Amino acid sequence: MIRKLVAQDIKAVMDIWISTNITAHDFIAEDYWKKNYDIVEKEYLPAADTYVYEEGQQIKGFISIINEVFIGGLFVDENSQGQGIGKALLNYAKEQYNELELCAYADNQKAVDFYKHCGFIITEQQPNEDSGYPEYTMKWKKE
Template sequence: MQIREGRPDDVPRALEIWRTAVDATHGFLTPQDRAEIDVMVAEDFLPNVELWLAVDAGDRPLGFLVMDGAMIDALFVDPAHHGRGIGTLLLDHALALAPGAIVDVSEQASNALPFYEARGFVRTGRSETDPQGRPYPLVHLRHSGTSAASKSSGQ
């Protein structure tokens, strides 16, 4: 597994990853909101951002990361490959780019908070709505500078 910069021809696979990951982890979205967000991600977001991809030995993307300065704007892994360290690999890349990285996670996505908190992120606040004003609370996190590995080794 390695991280590489994305290319325009990677956008369809990134969108596929996003869709399957959201469908697996964001069951709280209303069908209308899910459809509206899909259009926004497909037409406005993914084609216009710098993608970082976690790819397998055959160069097939299995997850992706989008950074906006110190903000982790998106980190999604194909659900068929959850639990294999791909998210951690992408997060380590994000922290190499922005050691004090921040991220907003959906409070209702049960996998997000434990993932980030186990890797040294601490809560800094909460919003009642998402950036579009939808009723999906967000938890704001910042990396503490302490990794889970250094915590477990006592460093």
């Protein structure tokens, strides 16, 4: 079931955020993610429309949309990946919004391929403003 984030979900969402980032972005120092934890929890999450994928009262993933167009994050618990949860969350967002944009690290080929498979196209490549690592801007528009 996909539903809107509530306050009680924040710890589970942040646990998924930190562990998945560290694993998926092993080219970035783990300390970078730990330093950004509080900012994400206290600034980004409250500013975004976040939806969680819940199964058996356990949160398995989430998607956060900023300013009704930008996917600030799409994360699925590592033990639940490959089960269609990320695609379900992304499809849910596609139903809610007419266009979506995101940034994905160029070295995270798994994510780039996933978004391409889901209809996103690469429109730009630039260094990430915080980490300096190259990232792609990817966009999707409802037809």
